[in-house]
Amino acid sequence: MIRPRWHGLSRSTRWSSWRRWDQAIALLAATNLAWVIFDVSYIPLRNFWLQRNLYPLPTLPLVVPLPWLPDITPVYDRIKGIEPHRDTQRYLEQFQVLDQALSSPAQSPATVNPLLERQRQLTLGMLEANPFLSSGNTGALEKIKNRLRAHAGLESARQSASLLFDPDHIKGVEWSQERAFWRTQILPLVETNYWRSLDDSGQLTDLSWRIDTPFQLLFLFDILLRTLRLKRRYPAIRWRDALLRRWIDLPLLIPFWRLLRIVPVTERCSVSGLIQLEPLRAVISRGVVALLALELFEVITIRVVDALQQIIRSPQLPQRIRGFCTYQTTDQNDQRELLELLRLWVPLLLTRVGPSLRPQLVALLSHVLQQGMTSRIRPDTLQRLPGLLKAESELSRQLASGVIDSMLDLSRTTGSRLGQHDQALDQLGTDALDRFWEELARVLDDGPVLEQSQTLLASFLEDIKRSSFRQLRDQGGVDDLINELDGLNFSPSTGPAKPPL
Incomplete structure (x- = not known):
């Protein structure tokens, strides 16, 4: 039986400190990769981290709350240079004052009506100025307009806002129901707006390099250490060549295209023994090699036969x-x-x-x-x-x-x-x-033997070329070749492999 290379591999009994060091660095690299994925996706997923609500089907009003997740936005917003937008923040603060006034039965209409008018003006200003452009979240404003129209039963968002904050309308409805509408439908969308500052170079503020730099320094130290180990193992190798052996670790050091770090992280985890990728690599390489083998054999056959025909003719x-x-x-x-x-x-x-x-x-x-x-x-x-x-x-x-x-x-x-x-x-x-x-x-x-022999031999080689390609097609493609390899690798019998079911 032919066994795959990853079966029956003998493990070394020596558990040296270098192996433990490699595993520790691999774990740190995996941690850094997880953080990079989070950092890259934080801005697109900020609404999720802010509200901690999951929408599995965006086309349906199905919400899965995740209150057990921590609210990390106050901390990580500072790293990304995110600050509350002045207009939307003023809107939220003014609504809190209005809510307290309407919830208190001791407040007189002379106190409540100016607050309603102020909130109406802020709402109309938000609908006109669109402060969500700074955060690229214009869709939130469209949702606000649609929900105002649906709640008021009007076709205009401005008229709907004026109606909902009209004192006569407030007197005719229960404020608790209106407050539930605003707190669950409107204010969460207003909270998603933010303003992002710029640094001295005119780029959006991003202080994530402060977190990434210690990892990069550690990776640089490990690369130099691996180069030194390789130099000690093979003294004849030059320092430049020893350093170039670790070209795969380059994404760990560059501050851009950080998602490419998945390649060196996977390589380190596989080499250190934390994960086993040999079966997956064998499957992928078997398919690629089988495809290249068929293509290469066809090309070589054509070239050899054509060369012989040219010599004969x-x-x-x-x-x-x-x-x-x-x-x-x-x-x-x-x-x-x-x-x-x-x-x-x-x-x-x-x-x-x-x-x-x-x-x-x-x-x-x-x-x-x-x-x-x-x-x-x-x-x-x-x-x-x-x-x-x-x-x-x-x-x-x-x-x-x-x-x-x-x-x-x-x-x-x-x-x-x-x-x-x-x-x-x-x-x-x-x-x-x-x-x-x-x-x-x-x-x-x-005599005329040369011309006749050339014609006959060239035709004979042409028939061989066509019959060989026809035989390759009749024998099947890459899938049949891979199935035959699997039969050789995994069949317990010494006879021919059974056809796949």
């Missing part, structure tokens, strides 16, 4: 063949290697392989001789004699044995002589090879 093919001769090239290594290969294989075939085939060769030649005698030597009148067939079989066997033994003795003698290092034999072999290449090139030049 080339009119200089006879000259290329003559180039194999020793007197046509200055590099004698190729010719010498070919002679050494022939000296190695020819004696092997003549002295060891050939004699091992003696019974088969005798039986083959005996059968051929007997068939020849049956068809040409024996008359038809003697075919019915019972002993003649046996005599012919024995004669053909003896003749075949004699011929084969003579040929094998000759092959042994020839092979033994060819296996010996002889300068004259080497020269004769070189002359024979040169003559072979020369005659082959001459024959191709003289």
Whole structure:
């Protein structure tokens, strides 16, 4: 059974302080990454942290309150340079004064009416000036308008605000119901508005670097420490190369694109053993490698076949063949290697392989001789004699044995002589090879064999190319290859993997 690489890995019994240090840094890096995600998403999610209400379905009025979450906006707003907007803050404070006056039965109309008029003017001013532009929360103002229209039953938000703060309207309704509407529908939207200050460079104030800088200094110290450890382990490596080995930690040091820190954090957690990513990496790499393997094989096949076709179609093919001769090239290594290969294989075939085939060769030649005698030597009148067939079989066997033994003795003698290092034999072999290449090139030049051979061989290679691609398509794609790899990795049997269910 072929086991995946992450199975059965032997853990080191040595739990050194370096491993504990790496795990501690990995945990701090994970903490820093969690804070970075929170810091980046704080402005878009400030309404959630302010009200601590979850809206799972934005299209429906479904609210899930989360009162157990702490209110972090008073602290983190200062880091982001967020301050209460003056207009909306004045609106909230004025509403508190109006609420206290209307909730107290001792207040006279002379005291309440100016407060109602003041609140009406602030509401109309908010609808006209749109103070939510500074926070990019214009949608809150549109929600306020829609809710005022729905509550008052009018088509104009301004007329609705004037009606709701009219003294006659207040006298005709219960203030407790009106207060519930304002506190649950309007004031939470007003509270979401804020004003963000600018720093000396004209950018929005962001003091999160004060929190991130200690982490960055710690990461820089760890990178230098890892470089020193690598230098001690491999003294021949240069400091620059040792430092570049930790290029993956670069996002931990840069103050922008901080979400890229997920890459070095994941790498550190995996190397330190806090998480196991080898199965996921193996699955991803298997798919990528399988896809690249199929594409690469197709490209290589096309290039190789096209190159062979160009060589075959080339009119200089006879000259290329003559180039194999020793007197046509200055590099004698190729010719010498070919002679050494022939000296190695020819004696092997003549002295060891050939004699091992003696019974088969005798039986083959005996059968051929007997068939020849049956068809040409024996008359038809003697075919019915019972002993003649046996005599012919024995004669053909003896003749075949004699011929084969003579040929094998000759092959042994020839092979033994060819296996010996002889300068004259080497020269004769070189002359024979040169003559072979020369005659082959001459024959191709003289007759129509060259053009016909080129056409046939090019067509043959084209058929091979098309059939190979057709076979690849018939065998399936990347999914089938991955399933076959899974069968090799996880099948307990030694036989072929079962097809997937």
